[in-house]
Amino acid sequence: MMENVIELQHVYKAFKGFELKDLSISVKKGFVTGFIGGNGAGKSTTIKLIMNLLKPDSGTISIFGMDYKKNEKEIKQRIGFVFDSNIFYENITLAEMKKIIKPAYRKWDDTLFNQYIDMFELPLKKNLKTFSKGMKMKASLTIALSHHAELIIMDEPTSGLDPIIRSELLNILHNLMQNGERTILFSTHITTDLDRIADYITFIHNGQHIFTKEYYKIEEEFAIVKGGTNLLDRDTEQEFIGIHKTNHGFRALTANKQRTKNIFGDTVIIEKPTLEDIMLYTKKGEERC
């Protein structure tokens, strides 16, 4: 009975030197999906496709079960986009910014806007260019929340923010998720932030979807394995996604923790992987080929 708010099916999009290949991903309603991948993996392109700022070469994209061709206005009303950097007009105040944006949204809520302004302690009458990165992110979030967005898309919202503001943001997101009606897609490369909030992780690499999994399944399935290089041969190396060898031993990532345990038993050390490990070793594994 789980509803998908975002559904991409077999999406292709090619640019010079880069392509998204057969991307099929879905984002579940009522949950936070962490969207990870290295620079140039295709995260921004995917988000632009989801926002209808780019059109796919082929494949289908549906948002809230609707198609942009027929329901663009309706979809856009229900999406809030929170970004990290300077897409704002810089030379106006937040109060002026509100005046420009408000008419575009049927469900714009001034009371809510004022509540968030108070809560985030944002100045209404100061020029936006005087805002810190944290304030810009909060302003962006305020606008998304003030039109009752059901789907909030956040593009690197925590990059460049100090730990206190990052933690504050995560608390705000926890609060937003309380009624189970909102959905968040959170793209980031600060993967530790995802430990505290992400329900699902969607990982793309080189324009391809590697996986979407419940967060806890990652540590059930993947593991970092450490041991002596004498344990490695052509067969055992097949067990790993990526291997890092030194004179003192090897460190590798497996996607099948249980089988690795059965093969190596007590001869290796098996540890919980971080999302960074998974990104790193996926890249390493590719270089090996």
Next chain:
Amino acid sequence: MQVIISNQSKEPIYRQIYAQIKKQILTNELKPGESLPSMRQLAKDLNISVITTKRAYEELENDGFIYSIVGKGSFVCEQNNEMILERKMKVIEEQLLSAIQNSKEVGIELEELKELLTLLYKEDT
């Protein structure tokens, strides 16, 4: 309801939550019919994702410790404490029996085994 999770533990977080709630139910700290915090509230309070608390609650439900009513929340099930105790006692007996057999195989005397048991019991707090 107290739940304290460790990020350093090898045990997955949902198992930690499961074990702590289960213990509080079995020891009657959480009483039958008592309501649990919502999954989303607990996730927020523990600063973890909703899917983690969801998994813990699902397993508690599958194992008959709690039940959920859509829109109302989750509640502690009526426990038949005597039955639980009886079941536990059986398991303990079996485990002790196999410890006794193993001891006999290598000639460990009853006194020695008792000492070991006392030591281990005190260590595990």
